[in-house]
Amino acid sequence: MIETSKQIYHAFGLNIASDLTLPELPVINQPIEAIDIMISRKELDYVDDSAESASHFVVNKEKVIFHVPNTAVFVIEKGTTIIVSPLNETKQDHIRLYLLGTCMGILLLQRRILPLHGSAIEIDGKAYAIVGDSGAGKSTLATAFLQRGYQLLSDDVIPIVLTADDKPIVIPSYPHQKLWSNTLDYYGTDRSNLKSIFDRETKFAVPVTDQFCTKALPLGGVFELTKTTNQAVSIQSVEKLQQFYTLFRHTYRNFLIQQIGLMDWHFQMATKIASNNDLFKIERPSDRFTAETLTDLIVTTIKKEAAIHE
Known part of the structure; x- marks a missing residue:
């Protein structure tokens, strides 16, 4: 059985362990055999948060990084990992919207879903x-x-x-x-x-x-x-x-x-x-x-x- 300090959710047919609270998702309280996605909060060294332009994407076959000005930097990798680096702590609703939308859409593509x-x-x-x-x-x-x-x-x-x-x-x-x-x-x-x-x-x-x-x-x-x-x-x-x-x-x-x-x-x-x-x-x-x-x-x-x- 998996043991983790993260909260476990189930959505998109996947078990999700997250550092961030995701009130929209169903919570899993019983033991599970495997975690499909790890969502982690980390401080990333991203240099340019001055532009007020649209989100910027850096893409390769295994990783996508995108930056939402004054909100967060997101990293989606190999269909298994999402890293969130908040740039504004007052925008948790914004962050979750991108996390459950753009991030999950990219992750599903990486998983060939x-x-x-x-x-x-x-x-x-x-x-x-x-x-x-x-x-x-x-x-x-x-x-x-x-x-x-x-x-x-x-x-x-x-x-x-x-x-x-x-x-x-x-x-x-x-x-x-x-x-x-x-x-x-x-x-x-x-x-x-x-x-x-x-x-x-x-x-x-x-x-x-x-x-x-x-x-x-x-x-x-x-x-x-x-x-x-x-x-x-x-x-x-x-x-x-x-x-x-x-x-x-x-x-x-x-x-x-x-x-x-x-x-x-x-x-x-x-x-x-x-x-x-x-x-x-x-x-x-x-x-x-x-x-x-x-x-x-x-x-x-x-x-x-x-x-x-x-």
Whole structure:
């Protein structure tokens, strides 16, 4: 059994030992056989914290270092280690956001686990990925599914692995969502006990423990959510050649894939996903709330596809 003074958590299908407190993650209190990830706090000799520019990345095949000005320096190495060097002790929320987002996305890539950027929902025993650019409405749409009794597997980073016979499987991440205030207001959610996400005062961290699916599920399909000036909601199949671009575009921190040396691996993963699953593109009006309509559309589409494949 493993003995450590660090707190042990479980997320992304991995046992995580951390110097930093991570209240978003489920805690492991019983003995475990192995630790998959070590998160350590260390003082690093990083020279330039004067620039107010975007985060700077230094990348090779085994290690990624990135610097968030006035916040922290992060080192992610070999898919097993994350080092955090805080530069501002008042920004613990910022640090955790990058730790559970960018750091975990990079670490999953290093472990050859595909991290899609989106939300994953359980429907009829399968996981369906909702991907899209920031602001497309992925988390809001996932909330609409939760309101109907479905379960969440992931919000933000969706980990996907292959079985021995190359079938894509979605691994649960951790039971939290990040939701805008207008979504919370629409569903009548009390915000008094919720915490805003640092500089985004109108976006909140929302626990979803009661509706979180804790077991890995086969991937049932991928829905790309996009905004349009058209007033009608529409859905169409993504053609085979376009599927690879869609999956690459919505891979978390995809700009690092080539630098880490994973282009061939990513293409093979995309091929396995596309050969086993249908991909759809949904367009929704940008000027009104359509999550309920989209939920109906996705469920109907899933049922139609299931009938076709029977």
